[in-house]
Amino acid sequence: MAKATTLPEKTLVVEDHELVRSFLASWLTERGHNVRPCGQEDLDQLDHLGRHDLVILDLCLGDSDGLEVLQRLASHKFAGDIVLISAFSDSVIETARNIGMDFGLKIVGALRKPLMLEQLDAVLDTPKRPRPHYPHKPVEVITLAMALASRRIAFHYQPILDARTLDILSIEMLARLVSPSGLVGSVYPVLPGASTEDLHNLARCAISATDDLRKVLIASGLGPLPVSINVPSSFVRRCHLFSALEEAALPVTLEITEQDPFEDFNEARLTATSAILKGVRLSLDDFGVANSNVDRFMRMPFNELKVDRSFVSGCADDPFRAAVCRSAAELARLRGAVSVAEGVETEADFDYLRSIGFDRVQGYFFSRPLPTAALVSWISSHRGLAWPPAAVARGAAAAREIAL
Amino acid sequence: MTVTPETARPELLSPETAADMETSFQKKMVELRARFILRTQADATTIRTLREQMAGNPLADPELLKQLIRTVHGLAGAAGVFGFAQISNAAHKLEMSLRRIDGVDDDPNSLLDALETELNLFWLKSVSEGETWVVDTRISG
Numbered sequence A: 001m002a003k004a005t006t007l008p009e010k011t012l013v014v015e016d017h018e019l020v021r022s023f024l025a026s027w028l029t030e031r032g033h034n035v036r037p038c039g040q041e042d043l044d045q046l047d048h049l050g051r052h053d054l055v056i057l058d059l060c061l062g063d064s065d066g067l068e069v070l071q072r073l074a075s076h077k078f079a080g081d082i083v084l085i086s087a088f089s090d091s092v093i094e095t096a097r098n099i100g101m102d103f104g105l106k107i108v109g110a111l112r113k114p115l116m117l118e119q120l121d122a123v124l125d126t127p128k129r130p131r132p133h134y135p136h137k138p139v140e141v142i143t144l145a146m147a148l149a150s151r152r153i154a155f156h157y158q159p160i161l162d163a164r165t166l167d168i169l170s171i172e173m174l175a176r177l178v179s180p181s182g183l184v185g186s187v188y189p190v191l192p193g194a195s196t197e198d199l200h201n202l203a204r205c206a207i208s209a210t211d212d213l214r215k216v217l218i219a220s221g222l223g224p225l226p227v228s229i230n231v232p233s234s235f236v237r238r239c240h241l242f243s244a245l246e247e248a249a250l251p252v253t254l255e256i257t258e259q260d261p262f263e264d265f266n267e268a269r270l271t272a273t274s275a276i277l278k279g280v281r282l283s284l285d286d287f288g289v290a291n292s293n294v295d296r297f298m299r300m301p302f303n304e305l306k307v308d309r310s311f312v313s314g315c316a317d318d319p320f321r322a323a324v325c326r327s328a329a330e331l332a333r334l335r336g337a338v339s340v341a342e343g344v345e346t347e348a349d350f351d352y353l354r355s356i357g358f359d360r361v362q363g364y365f366f367s368r369p370l371p372t373a374a375l376v377s378w379i380s381s382h383r384g385l386a387w388p389p390a391a392v393a394r395g396a397a398a399a400r401e402i403a404l
Numbered sequence B: 001m002t003v004t005p006e007t008a009r010p011e012l013l014s015p016e017t018a019a020d021m022e023t024s025f026q027k028k029m030v031e032l033r034a035r036f037i038l039r040t041q042a043d044a045t046t047i048r049t050l051r052e053q054m055a056g057n058p059l060a061d062p063e064l065l066k067q068l069i070r071t072v073h074g075l076a077g078a079a080g081v082f083g084f085a086q087i088s089n090a091a092h093k094l095e096m097s098l099r100r101i102d103g104v105d106d107d108p109n110s111l112l113d114a115l116e117t118e119l120n121l122f123w124l125k126s127v128s129e130g131e132t133w134v135v136d137t138r139i140s141g
Helices: A018-030 A040-048 A066-075 A090-102 A117-125 A144-149 A196-219 A238-245 A265-277 A294-299 A319-334 A347-355 A372-383 A390-403 B015-020 B024-054 B062-081 B085-098 B108-128 B130-136
Strands: A011-014 A035-038 A054-058 A081-086 A106-112 A153-162 A168-178 A184-186 A227-231 A252-256 A281-287 A304-307 A338-342 A360-362
Touching (some): A011 A018, A011 A040, A018 A035, A018 A054, A018 B024, A035 A040, A066 A081, A081 A090, A081 A117, A090 A106, A106 A117, A168 A196, A168 A372, A196 A227, A196 A238, A196 A372, A238 A265, A265 A281, A304 A319, A319 A338, A319 A347, A347 A360, B024 B062, B062 B085, B085 B108
Parallel strands (some): A011 A035, A011 A054, A081 A106, A168 A227, A227 A252, A281 A304, A304 A338
Antiparallel strands (some): A168 A184
């Protein structure tokens, strides 16, 4: 029977095996789809699709392959949904999915053969949210240097929690770009073109901003909390670090980001060790990505290992991500460091991370990055146990009992 | 009884049961499944012919290997969607071996033998349990 969901205008089944194509076409037709079977000889149909159409694509198409089809769809700026199917391993399907998404395509599902019709049904029945319509706005050209000079950098704050007790242990400061009209957005668009000096100035700006945060926390009766601040590797030099840290009004964890290598490893190690001896905590941020690797973790005395969100998000359901998280937690334990998972967005991921012994968690499941006033409110309600949700509270209560 | 592709005929699917199918969709499924059985016979013939040409070394001739992979790939996918997991798994394992994806430990010849065994069992079942298949074509949901 056809399901009561919004159906695509037409559904293209791109599959080289005639029987499988016919089977899927019949099955989809039964569900109310307007199906267009598409074999290798009919690929011209790909050039005439609209944004309300659906493509079900077998990645293995005899002489050609599904990636060529994705390229073709991308060249026509196809804006409809795509479901990938393949007999190849999950890693191949997942990579193909990522390639398609990098092309700008909307891959709504990636399924492994033998095809389970229940899985396809679930993908097709997932409610589609209408795409928001953004009015065309001229893109503002601004650099990080300009944003800093015009005081258009603000900070939002995301709590980092004890994974067992859910106590607030620190707050990560995340830079935001403020538009001329006062809208606050991500700072990432201005980072790629930023000079090393600009990035250092951003780090100094964050360290200086701890004074304002401290005043607000104390005025609100919440007391001071440690903060985590992102700094580039090139900032870990004696000439940069110690003068900047004199401005810190709260205990600081420096999260060394993954983008750049250390300019002078020996000096960086000396500076980092010296900073730790002075009471600064050092965190290896975005572990598993670019320069945030095992070698760096082994050779520097990091207090903290912070696993990149790309491994954390979905770790409960993905064996590979789960293995990376387990390994990271074990590496941290072996070095006597604290393990932190950032990007925790679901209860399932949180439960899994806690079960494998992560020390700290951070992410949208608990709180998004908040402006100062909202942070104060969030901390107040969190400590008053008006939050978290019941499921998390039950978990925390159980954890406390175990701890006792 | 020795089962060959020729003795396993799609018309052995119970016509009475098929007649009970109420919708054109279910009839279509029955028809497609019957065509799948015929297709397995054609695929088996293709595989047997290719094996003879390959003379015991499936990886020696790239063009023959390509044809074999194509046939086995199609068989794996089709068997999967029609609900024949054993054939699909055997064909998939062979395909991955022929593509040298799962390493060199899997001997393609023994996997080819395993696939042929599965196909023989499948045809044997088509003779003895055809009615069950027809009932199986009812797709949930």
